[in-house]
Amino acid sequence: MMKTIGMIGGVSWESTAEYYRLINQMVNERLGGVHSAKLLVHSVDFGEIEALQRAGDWDRIVAILAEAAQGLERSGADFLVVSSNTLHKRVDEVQAATSLPLVHIVDAVSEAMGAAGVKKVGLLATAYTMEQDFYIGRMEQHGFEVLVPDEQGRKIVHDVIFQELVRGKILDKSREAYKRVIADLVAHGAEGIILGCTEIPLLIKAEDVDVPVFDTTYIHAKKIVDVALGE
Numbered sequence: 001m002m003k004t005i006g007m008i009g010g011v012s013w014e015s016t017a018e019y020y021r022l023i024n025q026m027v028n029e030r031l032g033g034v035h036s037a038k039l040l041v042h043s044v045d046f047g048e049i050e051a052l053q054r055a056g057d058w059d060r061i062v063a064i065l066a067e068a069a070q071g072l073e074r075s076g077a078d079f080l081v082v083s084s085n086t087l088h089k090r091v092d093e094v095q096a097a098t099s100l101p102l103v104h105i106v107d108a109v110s111e112a113m114g115a116a117g118v119k120k121v122g123l124l125a126t127a128y129t130m131e132q133d134f135y136i137g138r139m140e141q142h143g144f145e146v147l148v149p150d151e152q153g154r155k156i157v158h159d160v161i162f163q164e165l166v167r168g169k170i171l172d173k174s175r176e177a178y179k180r181v182i183a184d185l186v187a188h189g190a191e192g193i194i195l196g197c198t199e200i201p202l203l204i205k206a207e208d209v210d211v212p213v214f215d216t217t218y219i220h221a222k223k224i225v226d227v228a229l230g231e
Helices: 015-032 048-057 056-073 091-096 106-115 127-131 135-141 151-163 171-188 215-226
Strands: 005-009 039-043 079-082 118-123 145-147 191-196 213-215
Touching: 005 015, 005 056, 015 039, 015 215, 039 056, 048 056, 056 079, 056 091, 056 171, 079 091, 079 215, 106 135, 106 191, 106 213, 106 215, 118 127, 118 171, 127 135, 127 145, 135 145, 135 171, 145 191, 151 171, 213 215
Parallel strands: 005 039, 005 079, 118 145, 118 191, 191 213
Antiparallel strands: none
16 A cells, blocks of 8 residues: 655755656556555745755754644655755654654665665765765765865855755756866765755756766655555
8 A cells, every 4th residue: 555655845846846756757657557656745935944044043944844744744644754955954853743754865865875886975965964964974874985075166066056956047057067076076086976955966967977876856756655655
């Protein structure tokens, strides 16, 4: 029996739309016919979340996400997902506000990296994710070494996310800038690249990079479907 997914989305809606497409597409590929996912989405206002991130008010962010998670539980969700890498910063507290399990994006990515035999990776993400320990620390607990861009590279990656990708702007000049940042990480020993913000796969594809690319949106969506279908 298919489980009902409870997704906290809207961070940003651009990547949430990609999650929705991927999850339904994967369910249909596995079940055939006209099957689609049983999916509840609570889409938050990213403008509010982004302002709280800049202010460092993570207590308020946790409260907003916890309220959304509780609503999804009341509506019949069987498990939770958050369609954002950055918002996994304090996701354990969000999950603890409910009785539901949660499919963690870092665990899904770590599993995919292990299967690919990659141990040292470069991480592209928001500045919050690249510069704080919540994401890299969990990766290291899984046994991986994580490299991040230098200060200028981190600024390029972060600014493109917030000034362009979350607004649906996909620019060639930004793709080239990202490719230069990636090349520097590879030169420093990265065996693969994590696209660690769910908007980055809108800009960078596997063919843009000479080493394995770990698209966190795709990997997370696949794991979500595995759980939903009991696989």
